[in-house]
Amino acid sequence: MAHGRRVERVASMIRREMSELLVNGVRDERVNQGMVSITNVVVAGDLQHCKVSVSIFGSESEQDQAMAGLRSAAPYLRGELSRRLNMRRTPELVFHHDKGLAQGVEVLGLLSKLEEERQERGPVPDGSEEM
Template structure:
């Protein structure tokens, strides 16, 4: 098996097992203060280090507490991953907050604000699809 393929497979297994542990294995109340989604798992080529990117749906204070709880549980998680995946040496686990969904929602909000402003100025009629208006003049 190619080394890259093995790393991908281990990353997928870590993601699956970590999801299970987040739901049922970690008892720290801080971890359960928000909705946690694992967005990405990066494993180093030597399988010694693992970055787990999570998105947390909570207020900023709750998000910070969830991240503290995850960092506190990382050694427990490492041991459990080693046992569940039957690895001689489980990778060191580090959690990172993924703000991609948050940024995406922010961009969508800004685009919505821009559309409302353009409608108020009369640049586009209310309820029209600006993209369709651009293509209406083109021959089919």
């Protein structure tokens, strides 16, 4: 079992190298058509598995295609990580679509809409409660 600090260091190195590989290494058009960014990397304590969370900007179909491209490029990416990180055994990569940013944008849009509606109604008269 690897120590916690080593696991964190390996996760950080994988995140850095994966970001570089997504920009310069992956030639799959499915991955390149959507803007893909790595949001989190979690490495198992035994360093055998790695969950890579990615955020993808684009339409729903572009996001699905980008995820399919990432999954098909996983063996290539694992091999490149092995060469770059000089690890005895490189973790197996599992990609996860992180929809947190999209949900955050949606919430901000709803809040903006509520603020616009509040501005249209005007100020609340004295003595009445705002709902």
